[in-house]
Amino acid sequence: MPEYETFQHDVLVIGSGGAGLRAAIEASAAGVSVGMVCKCLLGKAHTVMAEGGIAAALANVDDRDNWKVHFADTMRGGQYVNQWRMAELHAKEAPDRVRELEAWGAVFDRTKDGRILQRNFGGHKYPRLAHVGDRTGLEMIRTLQDHGVHQGIDVHMEICILALVTDGGRISGAFGYDRERGRFKIFRAKAIILATGGIGKAYKITSNSWDCTGDGHSLAYHAGAELIDMEFIQFHPTGMVWPPSVSGMLVTEGVRGEGGILTNADGKRFMFDFIPDNYKAQTADNEEEGWRYTQGDKNARRPPDLLTRDHVARCIVREIKEGRGTPHGGVYLDISWIKKRIPNAEEHIKRKLPSMYHQFKALGDVDITKEPMEVGPTTHYIMGGVHVNADTQMSDVPGLFAAGECAAGINGANRLGGNSLSDLIVFGKRAGEFAAKFAKENQHGKIDNDKIDVYAREALEPFENSAGENPYSVQRDLQEVMQHNVGIVRDEGEMRSALDHLKTFWERVGRVGVIGNRDFNPGWHTALDLKNLLTVSEAITRAALERKESRGAQFREDYLEKGERFSKVNTMIRKAADGTMEVRLAPLPEMPDYLKQIIEENK
Amino acid sequence: MSPQKQATFRIWRGDRLGGEFRDYTAGVSEGMVVLDAVNHIQATQANDLACRWNCKAGKCGSCSAEINGLPKLMCMTRLSDLPLDQPVTVQPMKAFPAIKDLITDVSWNFRVKKNIKPFKPRSPDAPDGTWRMAQADIDRVQEFRKCIECFLCQDVCHVLRDHQKHEQFTGPRYLIYVAALEMHPLDTEDRIDELRNTQGIGYCNITKCCTKVCPESIQITDNAIIPLKERVVDRFYDPFGWIWRWMKKKSDRQSPNAVKR
Ligand SMILES: Cc1cc2nc3c(=O)[nH]c(=O)nc-3n(C[C@H](O)[C@H](O)[C@H](O)COP(=O)(O)OP(=O)(O)OC[C@H]3O[C@@H](n4cnc5c(N)ncnc54)[C@H](O)[C@@H]3O)c2cc1C
Ligand code: SF4
Ligand code: SF4
Ligand code: FES
Numbered sequence: 001m002p003e004y005e006t007f008q009h010d011v012l013v014i015g016s017g018g019a020g021l022r023a024a025i026e027a028s029a030a031g032v033s034v035g036m037v038c039k040c041l042l043g044k045a046h047t048v049m050a051e052g053g054i055a056a057a058l059a060n061v062d063d064r065d066n067w068k069v070h071f072a073d074t075m076r077g078g079q080y081v082n083q084w085r086m087a088e089l090h091a092k093e094a095p096d097r098v099r100e101l102e103a104w105g106a107v108f109d110r111t112k113d114g115r116i117l118q119r120n121f122g123g124h125k126y127p128r129l130a131h132v133g134d135r136t137g138l139e140m141i142r143t144l145q146d147h148g149v150h151q152g153i154d155v156h157m158e159i160c161i162l163a164l165v166t167d168g169g170r171i172s173g174a175f176g177y178d179r180e181r182g183r184f185k186i187f188r189a190k191a192i193i194l195a196t197g198g199i200g201k202a203y204k205i206t207s208n209s210w211d212c213t214g215d216g217h218s219l220a221y222h223a224g225a226e227l228i229d230m231e232f233i234q235f236h237p238t239g240m241v242w243p244p245s246v247s248g249m250l251v252t253e254g255v256r257g258e259g260g261i262l263t264n265a266d267g268k269r270f271m272f273d274f275i276p277d278n279y280k281a282q283t284a285d286n287e288e289e290g291w292r293y294t295q296g297d298k299n300a301r302r303p304p305d306l307l308t309r310d311h312v313a314r315c316i317v318r319e320i321k322e323g324r325g326t327p328h329g330g331v332y333l334d335i336s337w338i339k340k341r342i343p344n345a346e347e348h349i350k351r352k353l354p355s356m357y358h359q360f361k362a363l364g365d366v367d368i369t370k371e372p373m374e375v376g377p378t379t380h381y382i383m384g385g386v387h388v389n390a391d392t393q394m395s396d397v398p399g400l401f402a403a404g405e406c407a408a409g410i411n412g413a414n415r416l417g418g419n420s421l422s423d424l425i426v427f428g429k430r431a432g433e434f435a436a437k438f439a440k441e442n443q444h445g446k447i448d449n450d451k452i453d454v455y456a457r458e459a460l461e462p463f464e465n466s467a468g469e470n471p472y473s474v475q476r477d478l479q480e481v482m483q484h485n486v487g488i489v490r491d492e493g494e495m496r497s498a499l500d501h502l503k504t505f506w507e508r509v510g511r512v513g514v515i516g517n518r519d520f521n522p523g524w525h526t527a528l529d530l531k532n533l534l535t536v537s538e539a540i541t542r543a544a545l546e547r548k549e550s551r552g553a554q555f556r557e558d559y560l561e562k563g564e565r566f567s568k569v570n571t572m573i574r575k576a577a578d579g580t581m582e583v584r585l586a587p588l589p590e591m592p593d594y595l596k597q598i599i600e601e602n603k
Numbered sequence: 604m605s606p607q608k609q610a611t612f613r614i615w616r617g618d619r620l621g622g623e624f625r626d627y628t629a630g631v632s633e634g635m636v637v638l639d640a641v642n643h644i645q646a647t648q649a650n651d652l653a654c655r656w657n658c659k660a661g662k663c664g665s666c667s668a669e670i671n672g673l674p675k676l677m678c679m680t681r682l683s684d685l686p687l688d689q690p691v692t693v694q695p696m697k698a699f700p701a702i703k704d705l706i707t708d709v710s711w712n713f714r715v716k717k718n719i720k721p722f723k724p725r726s727p728d729a730p731d732g733t734w735r736m737a738q739a740d741i742d743r744v745q746e747f748r749k750c751i752e753c754f755l756c757q758d759v760c761h762v763l764r765d766h767q768k769h770e771q772f773t774g775p776r777y778l779i780y781v782a783a784l785e786m787h788p789l790d791t792e793d794r795i796d797e798l799r800n801t802q803g804i805g806y807c808n809i810t811k812c813c814t815k816v817c818p819e820s821i822q823i824t825d826n827a828i829i830p831l832k833e834r835v836v837d838r839f840y841d842p843f844g845w846i847w848r849w850m851k852k853k854s855d856r857q858s859p860n861a862v863k864r
Contacts, residue, residue, distance in 0.1 A: 041655070042713060043752055044663040099733055105722035105787065107741050107748055114735030132745065138662065139748065149713075150721050157710075180702055209657040243634020249660055359660065362679055363634065472646035516651030519618065520703040523650025 004184045004452070009035035009154065010439035011432075012174060012189035014161050014216065017045035018137070018424030019404025019431070020195030021144035022097075026432025027193070028151045032439045035187060037159040037176065039211045043145045046197050046209045047424065050137025051252035051355060053119060053129030054425075055418030056094035060111055061118040062126040062298060067091040069125050071595070072602035074419060076278065077123040077308050078383075078412020079552040079562075081229070081570060084591045085390035086410040090419070090426050097425040098130050106143040108132055120257040120294060122306045123416040125282065125602075127296070134252050134355045140421055159185060161215065162528060163455045164192065164223040164400065165447055171223070171399035172445025175455050179525065182518025184456050188447060190439035193393075193431045194220055194386060194402040199233075199536045201475075201529075203379035204483040207239055207250035213529040214536035216406035220386045221535055225395040227573040228408050228586075230384035230536070231544035232553045234415055235488045237262075237312035239378025241330035246363045248378040251333060251356060253417045255373075256305045258352050259294040260335035262316070263372070264324035270331075271304035271315060279307055281603070291341065310414045310553045313377040317488055326374045334372035345369065377488055381420065383411040383553065384543065387572065392434035393427055399438055399445075403431035413552020462527045468513025471527035478505050478533060486541050491558040498541050505534055542583045543571040607632065610687040612640055614652065615694035618703045626690060631682055637693060638666055638677035641705070653704040661818060664753030668705050669694045674755040674816045696758040709754055715773045718801070719781060724789040740788045747783035747827060749819040750776065756813035756823060762806045772803035775813035775823045782827035785834070799835050804828070 010032035013024045028034045059065040070091035109117040118127040132139040161176035173188040196216030200208025238251040284290040290303025339345035346369040360366040385408035485498035514523040549563035569585040576582040607630040627644045645652045656666040666677040699707035756775040
């Protein structure tokens with residue numbers, strides 16, 4: 001075997017988004033040596049894009065809020081297939097984690113009495129999202145980054161991990177390459193935390209950044225860990241639809257939280273047309289009440305524009321399909337109308353939604369203080385991911401942990417806005433703590449050099465085929481298929497055909513070729529990402545086929561209703577001994593009575 | 604539909620040892636930005652063309668380059684704002700060492716930041732361990748914290764770009780970083796000595812080029828560097844101090860409020 005540069009850490013964190021940074025800080029504080037690798041530069045991970053806020057029941061704006069209400073909201077939003085223990089821990093611990101960010105230098109917007117301000121968001125009963133204008137993710141990542149670099153963490157930037165290495169079933173290290181020179185590296189570690197984020201790049205229209213290629217999901221799967229809930233992909237209702245170059249770019253839910261309304265081409269507020277039964281009691285049935293809610297009236301109920309994302313996205317699709325869409329195939333989202341209600345509306349909008357104002361002005365020639373935006377659904381977030389123990393975040397591969405978007409369980413069938421940023425810090429911290437503990441209790445495992453040789457050879461194959469297929473073409477075709485066949489509206493036939501396509505894509509991946517050398521070569525990097533994109537795409541499709549019902553983010557035209565049989569199960573995916581993908585339904589853990597009661601009380 | 608317009612992109616291709624501009628043609632559609640063109644060329648004509656990008660939304664600060672000679676984010680530069688009857692030149696930032704094509708080695712920035720004293724809050728204001736801050740007192744700090752670390756201001760600053768004073772001067776990005784810490788209502792650390800000694804604030808002669816290129820429209824010079832210079836002057840008697848104050852009176856800039864002393 002050629003000599004590869006080898007690093008050794010007690011704990012290796014893969015990913016430098018909110019989850020990775022928080023995990024690394026915690027592990028380091030526990031006194032073990034910590035390395036962190038990421039594909040991007042530090043401070044540029046996808047988390048930086050988050051806009052609207054972090055959900056935590058601080059009760060600064062409405063003192064009726066507390067962890068129990070947050071828990072009940074999260075479970076209702078997830079259609080009760082969430083891992084209740086994760087939802088419980090999340091709701092209980094999020095406030096402390098947010099306050100901790102402030103102690104590390106974060107500067108959140110303030111209430112009149114000088115505390116952290118909170119805003120309304122879909123599915124949250126009370127104003128709950130701590131925020132900084134509409135750039136909350138930047139604030140979170142910068143705070144963690146600036147704090148983290150002083151905690152003795154070894155940061156390896158622009159390194160892409162290609163495979164996890166196991167020793168007799170437990171984790172022992174990771175293998176990857178540096179983007180700059182294309183040299184292979186080995187990272188030996190007693191424990192590894194995956195914090196690699198999402199899978200948005202499996203779809204054509206997405207709000208996600210380039211590095212969301214499902215690497216962590218795929219790495220864990222190939223290392224033998226089980227994935228859960230992979231069918232649940234969140235399509236955010238409001239992405240930009242025009243011009244084409246920005247289609248999919250997110251328009252934060254904060255726009256609706258601040259009073260923005262959805263209308264169709266006839267100028268009608270269609271969200272009032274259909275309010276699901278389990279939300280009727282807490283949703284306004286007239287425009288006046290909805291407006292009062294957004295302005296902080298505690299006796300008003302939330303407008304239907306702020307129902308959960310799965311529901312809003314489907315209503316938008318319906319309007320478009322039935323011919324009431326806008327010229328570019330979306331619906332209108334209007335915040336400018338608030339000038340009828342409040343003085344200085346223009347200033348107010350610019351102050352509360354500065355990035356949105358800038359984004360539309362600079363990229364779409366639309367002044368959102370004067371005219372409505374055109375919006376439509378965009379692939380945004382995956383609820384599914386690595387199945388972990390709720391308390392420790394360890395997967396079923398000993399020593400392999402996961403946190404953040406690549407882990408799963410807390411969100412069930414649909415995530416509430418703001419619950420991801422809080423998930424990152426709550427479970428990032430837990431993953432760091434328990435990975436450090438694991439590292440203290442275990443020795444380094446062995447690295448199998450023969451396996452490493454195989455990984456290295458496979459990674460270099462595209463160079464031997466310089467006349468082979470263009471990796472970008474395979475990526476584009478895959479994104480088309482996922483968008484059309486396994487998108488927001490699904491049925492058996494289309495998904496079966498997606499599986500056939502995936503088979504041909506696997507064959508094409510074997511034939512891709514790259515030109516040039518190993519120095520920072522995006523063609524090569526894209527070729528290597530394909531394996532991950534294909535793995536997660538297959539997992540999404542197989543899980544979605546298995547769940548023969550519509551629930552939360554999964555909407556099946558051939559099974560329009562919720563099915564009793566599926567109300568208490570999760571889909572689990574694992575790599576079988578023969579290398580094929582195995583799907584099974586697993587019963588949800590039984591919820592203890594005190595939590596059942598909380599849900600009942602908050603119905 | 605009208606037939607698709609074409610434009611020429613003159614992109615710098617090369618590595619640490621040198622390189623050259625190469626011309627590529629790409630179709631132009633409505634709303635397109637420079638990064639779309641670069642990504643398209645990468646996907647169809649030059650798979651190995653290296654560039655950094657993450658968000659394609661002006662939020663991560665990865666895609667910095669020089670477009671027609673001006674430091675800009677590729678993802679926020681609309682083609683409709685450029686003269687397309689001539690080639691659009693795209694080249695890497697000049698103030699940092701070349702790695703490949705549009706990619707430069709920006710690691711110096713991360714090293715500089717690590718040497719700045721971190722945030723150190725006063726003890727909490729309330730028994731529950733929390734603090735109270737008025738929105739008016741944090742507006743300025745929030746302005747600085749909008750920074751996406753694109754390093755375009757570092758690229759344009761002549762002290763770094765032309766005079767290569769990377770050892771003596773930390774550049775505008777880290778002056779606003781220190782300003783954000785120094786003006787943070789909770790912070791108790793003192794960074795004034797370093798500002799003069801290791802950060803080299805004296806090298807800045809207020810040309811305001813940094814402010815002009817900042818994609819986040821942060822008033823780097825007026826709101827951060829000038830107030831910091833005042834603090835340095837206040838501490839170290841400086842024969843130029845009086846000239847400084849005289850100049851300051853002349854310019855009718857806005858006075859920074861919410862300044863922690
Ligand atoms: C536009 C937008 C707005 C959003 N707004 C909100 C919001 O307001 N509130 C909210 O709660 N949530 C929001 N979300 C969701 C939230 O931002 C994400 O779910 C969250 O940031 C994911 O964080 P993470 O730490 O899990 O991973 P990420 O931030 O995605 O980071 C992943 C990291 O892993 C690294 N990585 C990936 N693969 C590899 C590999 N193979 N080798 C090495 N490194 C690798 C990447 O380089 C990166 O550093 C938003 C999402 C989007 C797209
Ligand atoms: S104002 Fe100062 S920091 Fe900014 S570009 Fe000019 S010399 Fe550099
Ligand atoms: S101050 Fe502005 S130009 Fe400089 S790095 Fe920050 S965002 Fe970029
Ligand atoms: S890609 Fe993120 S700023 Fe351009």
